[in-house]
Each structure stands twice: as structure tokens, then as C-alpha cells.
Amino acid sequence: MSAPSASLAQGASAPARPAKRRFDRKKWAPYIFISPFFILFAVFSLFPLLFSIYLSFNQWEAASGVEAMQWVGLDNYKYALSDPWFLRSLGNTVWLALASGVPQHLVAIPLAAFIHNSFKRSRNLVIGIYFLPFITSSVAIAMVFNTLFSRDYGQINVLLEWCASLPLVGGLFPAESIDWLGSSLFIKPAVAFVIFWRYLGWNLVLYLSALQVIPKDLYEAATIDGASTRQQFWYITLPQLRPMIYLAVTLTIMGNLQLFEEPFVLVAESSGVSQSVMTTAIFVYKTAFSSGDFGTASAISWLLFLIIASTTWVNNRIFSRNERREAK
Amino acid sequence: MKSSIPGAGFPAASLLAALTLAGMANAAAVAVPVVPAAPVLPALAPATITVASFPDLDRAVKTALPLWEKLYPQVKVKLVSLQIDDHHNSMTTALAAGARLPDVMAIDFRYVGSFAESKGMEDLLQAPYGAGQYRDRFVPFTFVQATSSRGTLGAMPADLGPGTLFYRKDLMDKAGIKEAELTASWESYIAAGKKLKAATGTYLLAGASDLADIVIRANLKDGEGIYFGDKGQVLVDSPRFVKAFELAKAARVAGIDARTVAWTGEWAEGFKRDKVASQMMGSWLSGHLAKWLAPESKGQWRVANLPAGALASYGGSFYGIPKKAANKAQAWEFIKFMTVNKDIQLHSLKEIGAFPALKAAYADPMMDEPQAYFGGQKTRLLARETAAKIPVIRVDKFDAVARDIVNMELESVLAQDKDIKTALADAKALITHRARR
Numbered sequence: 001m002s003a004p005s006a007s008l009a010q011g012a013s014a015p016a017r018p019a020k021r022r023f024d025r026k027k028w029a030p031y032i033f034i035s036p037f038f039i040l041f042a043v044f045s046l047f048p049l050l051f052s053i054y055l056s057f058n059q060w061e062a063a064s065g066v067e068a069m070q071w072v073g074l075d076n077y078k079y080a081l082s083d084p085w086f087l088r089s090l091g092n093t094v095w096l097a098l099a100s101g102v103p104q105h106l107v108a109i110p111l112a113a114f115i116h117n118s119f120k121r122s123r124n125l126v127i128g129i130y131f132l133p134f135i136t137s138s139v140a141i142a143m144v145f146n147t148l149f150s151r152d153y154g155q156i157n158v159l160l161e162w163c164a165s166l167p168l169v170g171g172l173f174p175a176e177s178i179d180w181l182g183s184s185l186f187i188k189p190a191v192a193f194v195i196f197w198r199y200l201g202w203n204l205v206l207y208l209s210a211l212q213v214i215p216k217d218l219y220e221a222a223t224i225d226g227a228s229t230r231q232q233f234w235y236i237t238l239p240q241l242r243p244m245i246y247l248a249v250t251l252t253i254m255g256n257l258q259l260f261e262e263p264f265v266l267v268a269e270s271s272g273v274s275q276s277v278m279t280t281a282i283f284v285y286k287t288a289f290s291s292g293d294f295g296t297a298s299a300i301s302w303l304l305f306l307i308i309a310s311t312t313w314v315n316n317r318i319f320s321r322n323e324r325r326e327a328k
Numbered sequence: 329m330k331s332s333i334p335g336a337g338f339p340a341a342s343l344l345a346a347l348t349l350a351g352m353a354n355a356a357a358v359a360v361p362v363v364p365a366a367p368v369l370p371a372l373a374p375a376t377i378t379v380a381s382f383p384d385l386d387r388a389v390k391t392a393l394p395l396w397e398k399l400y401p402q403v404k405v406k407l408v409s410l411q412i413d414d415h416h417n418s419m420t421t422a423l424a425a426g427a428r429l430p431d432v433m434a435i436d437f438r439y440v441g442s443f444a445e446s447k448g449m450e451d452l453l454q455a456p457y458g459a460g461q462y463r464d465r466f467v468p469f470t471f472v473q474a475t476s477s478r479g480t481l482g483a484m485p486a487d488l489g490p491g492t493l494f495y496r497k498d499l500m501d502k503a504g505i506k507e508a509e510l511t512a513s514w515e516s517y518i519a520a521g522k523k524l525k526a527a528t529g530t531y532l533l534a535g536a537s538d539l540a541d542i543v544i545r546a547n548l549k550d551g552e553g554i555y556f557g558d559k560g561q562v563l564v565d566s567p568r569f570v571k572a573f574e575l576a577k578a579a580r581v582a583g584i585d586a587r588t589v590a591w592t593g594e595w596a597e598g599f600k601r602d603k604v605a606s607q608m609m610g611s612w613l614s615g616h617l618a619k620w621l622a623p624e625s626k627g628q629w630r631v632a633n634l635p636a637g638a639l640a641s642y643g644g645s646f647y648g649i650p651k652k653a654a655n656k657a658q659a660w661e662f663i664k665f666m667t668v669n670k671d672i673q674l675h676s677l678k679e680i681g682a683f684p685a686l687k688a689a690y691a692d693p694m695m696d697e698p699q700a701y702f703g704g705q706k707t708r709l710l711a712r713e714t715a716a717k718i719p720v721i722r723v724d725k726f727d728a729v730a731r732d733i734v735n736m737e738l739e740s741v742l743a744q745d746k747d748i749k750t751a752l753a754d755a756k757a758l759i760t761h762r763a764r765r
Binding site: 060061062063064065066067068082083084085143146147150151152153179182183184268271273274275286289290291292294 | 413416417419420421423424425426442443445446447448449537586587588589591592593594597598601603651725726728729732735736739740743744758761762
């Protein structure tokens, strides 16, 4: 095997050309091999991204074709910011993000620690059970929860009714069936619960994986020093989990601010109360497809992007400041 | 293009033969028109046309296909069907991109305003289509629904939904309620609801918003719009809306509505479990009731006119051709086959309860057939009578947006005791803001 010598020999007999071609091939091969990703990225990610920026400065009735675009400058942004439904959708999104996001972590961290310590062989099975909702189709989830939340025929109300009939504690429960998905008072908590239920398993897996890499020596040393389980959780587990908490909270912020599926499939769009759980992502969809206003929908998407980016940045600052403070 | 289809239909002999060949149930029940003299079918080039539709309308196409294939063996039909909203979203996207468009596009009445306004659809009034010659054969309001503000015709009407009151006779009998009490006025309808609730514990209405919805769209004058006036002014604070909101509120206060939303699981359960005793909707609901909503209560349902002599149109379907369709000649022939052909229209009525938009179908003896599901009542005669009286309503591309906003304000009135005047003023302000373009 003597590729270099062969090329040298060729180079000597027929100067430059073949050598140059081979050289080019080597130079370009990696780019060609890696090109499918870039081509797909350009077609399916970069182009839509750039197109949606351009679209947000245009008025466009999509059904009339690309020719129907009209440049309107910042008009779509001004219009979106003056729309009461946009502001309401932002309020709904933040409400749902907090009500479903905060408990996810508050429950997932201690639960992960508990599963990590208590289950040995059956741990994977338990994790699997918690993770199942995350991989279940949202349509199936909607069907199940629609049935559970049903006012007249739902299991939750049946259970509440049974509780209300108990002798001493009965008075604590509502006497009448609750219209979970039909009243503006209960619809938000009901939807938030479904989101919490769905993403708890995801966070649990993140925290469990982080728990597994905490050195055992720390706990052994703490045990020798006489630290209780609770002290070990507060002074070892939680600080060691910080990088993962940062990642998980960041993912939750990004995911929850883009909430779409759960409220969309759980609540009939035509019902008046659907406005109570209309997130910004649903509002984008409605603006585009119900109102046929794709320009404004793009503008709202970019406003949502700015909000997510700045919230993530704030989250980053909070975590890094805490870290700096601790380093001191 | 001059139509070579004589009168309202295709050669009767071949129709009958094809229906028999296709093994369709009760083919003989489809009326046989007088055989026209040697009809000439247009020579169509061989092609495969794509028809994009949605359930249940796709069944109308599916069951008519054997006859189409008999008449035009060289033109194959590929039927693509998506859920109703997905279908219209995907059609909007296809029109936007100008690619992957079907040859024939089915359009539901909720979307026909915006699709007809779109510049991506063929104007069927122009050559070679010349749909104008068929205008007089259709119930007048259907053509207007598919006509844009520029005067173009975006789609041909296939079926329509005369507003009908469906009610449970057995439950009314139990409560001692006569049909006249249900239909005399809105007040007597609500009073009957209270009586029914007291006697049987059954709700009269699935949702109070249904009542508001029908009052909003009932008894309009020819040329009037539901939400918008002829100069685009927003009408939602007019007495019609105030009355609608007041009646819905009265029904809610009386506790006679099951507080469900149409087409949800809870709504369907209401019928299945005998919890809801009436529903106001297009006459096509009969098909849904018999097939999946309440097959068990066969023979117990009846139909009547809407309360207070209200006349309203509920739904309807249309077929259009996108400008960038590949096989327009074949597509137009197919659309005529589905819409101008009396026998196919009657067939759709039989199969899916789609009430014909074509007037020629109204003279057929099929209209007189008693319906077993409705205890032998001749329900089609009632629908026919209503269809003839429905006014020509102007549609607006922002109708769907306005409906959303009005629904939301109605909910605040019903559930949160918002003042009706304030709610309607808020709705007006928001609709004006949305329809700024």
C-alpha cells in the first residue's frame, strides 16, 4: 500500500491534473458526506425560518397564493400587540406554564430521590410507568381525560360524589358535579393537571439520571458524620442536582411557553370557554387558519420566540448568579 | 362550455343499470326520470382526477363512483379524505403553495366564504364552465354563499341544511308537552323545557349557545349578513343579537340546557343516555342521529319547524376547482355529476341525509317517503318546505372570526353573568379590530 508514493509517481509522470483531482475529492468528501443534513436543514428549517420572518412583515391571505403577499412593515407586530386575545393568550400561557411546570419539578425531584433509594431491581419498571404518559399519543390522552373529566358521566365526579356522601368528611367535598372542561373556573386547573401528569415522567428520568452520577462517597461520609436522610437530601442531593435542575427547568420553560397539544385536543374549539385555555401557540394557529391571517400569525410566533428567549436568559442569569454566589 | 347533460340528469337507463350493477341497496327506490333522447356524453380525455373531501361527505362521492366509472371509464377518481378541519387547513396550505392541489375540492359552508374570496379558485361562472346557466336550478341562497365580493363563483353547491328542530316524542309525551308548545315561540319553547325538566329530569337543549346561534342566524332579510352589513359594518350589537343572548341566558337560568358543546363526547352521550330531548340543527343531523348519535331511540324522534317560525340555514357542502388543478375539464364534469344530477343528489340524501341543493330533486317521490327512524314521519317534506323559504344571506370571510368572538362573549354572559350590552359592545370592538383588513 503506497498511496502517497503512487501519487508521487503519477505526479511525476503527468504533472498536476490527476493529483489535483484526487486532492479535491479528498477535500470535498467530508462535505458531501455531511451534506444531507445541511440540505435537509436548509429546506425544512432554515427556509421556513427565514420565510416566516419575511412573512411577518407581509399581509397574506394564503388561499390566494404567494402572489397575494403585500408588504406592510411592522404593522402585523403593532396589530398583534394591540389585540386583546393575544394578551389574554399570553396570560393563559404563563398561568398554565407555572401551574403545570412548578409542581412538575417540586414532585419529580423528591420522587426521583425516593425511587433512586428505594427501588433496586424494579426501578426500571417504576420509571417506565411514570414515563408512559410522555410517549402516549395526545389524542388518546384527550379521549381518556375527556371521559374522566366529564361532568355527568366522568369518574372524577363519581368519586367526588362518593366522597361527599361520606359521614364526617362529606361536607368538604362539592355537593354538585363539577363541570371541569366546561366552566371557565375549572378548565385551567384541569388542563394544567393533564400537562403536569404528562411531563412528570420526563423530568423524573432527567433527575434519576443525574442522581446516578452523584458519588456514593459523599453519602457514605455524610452517614459517618451522622447526617440524617433529610439532611443528606438538602445538603448533598439538591446541590449536586443543580446542573440538571437548570437543564430541566430550561426545557420546561421552553416547552410550556409553546403549549399547544393538550389544551387544543382537550377542549372543543367552538366552546366559549376554550378562550380560557387558549395559549399563544393556539392563538397563532387560529390566526393563521381560522382568520386566514398568516402574516400576523408569523409576527406573533416571533413575539413568542422573543419571550421564550428572554425568559430562558433570565433563568440562565438566576442559576449562574446562584452558582457564583456559592463559589464565593 | 355548453353542457351536454340534458335536463337535470344523465341517461336514466344507464343510471339504473349502474346502480344495479353496483349492488346498491334500494337502487330501485331512486326515481327514474323520463328517458331523454340520445344524450351525448362529452368526450373526456383519459385521466385520474383527485377529489379531496371529508367525512361524511366523502361517502356521497364513494357511493356515486360506480356510476361515474360506468359513464366515464377513462376518467378514474382518486378520493382523498381528511377530517373536516384538517381537510380545509390542508387545502389552504396547498392553495398557498400552489402545489399538491386536488382537481376537485369539497368545501364546507363554514369555509366557503373564505375559499370563494380566494384568488386561487377557478371562477365557475366563466368559460369553459358557465355555471351561471344552472343558477336557477338551485335554491337561491346556496349560489350566493359561494359567490365572492368580486362576483366570482368559487364553488358549486351540493347540499344544504334547512334548520330543523329534532325532538324526542316519547319524552315529550311523558311530560305532556305538545309539539305546538315547542314551536309556538321561544318563550313557550323555554317554558316547555322547564316542564320537561320537572317531569322527567331531562334537558331540553344540549347547550344554551345552540339557541343563541339559531336566533342569530334566523329570519334575516334577503341580502342581509349574519355578522356584517353590506358595507362591512359589524352588526353584533343589533336587537337580533340582544334577543339571542337574552334567550340563551333565560334557558341557562331555567336550567334546561345540558351545558355541552356540539360534537363533543359529552354531547353525544347526552343523546345516547336520553338526557337531551331536542336539538336544533340542519336537517342532515337525521343521518348522524340514526347512525351513531342515538340509534337506540329509533322511532322516538320527530322533526318540526324551528320555534317561533325561525328559518335558518345550517351547513351545506360545495365543490370547487383550484386554478392550479391539472385536469379541469374532467373535474368540472365530475362536479356537474355530483351537483346538477338529480339522481346523484337523491342518492346522497338517501345515503348520508345530505339535503339536495338542486331544486329538481324536490319533485321526486322520494321526498314523500316516510322515515322509520322518525316513527314514519315524512321528514323530507318539512326540510323541502324550509329550504324554499330560507333567505339569501350574505357571507363574509370574517364570519368564522366573528362567530368565535360572539361565542366567547356569550359564554361570559352565561357562566360569569357579564352584562349582555357590555358583552356585545366588547364583541363589536374586537370584531372591528380583527376585520381591519
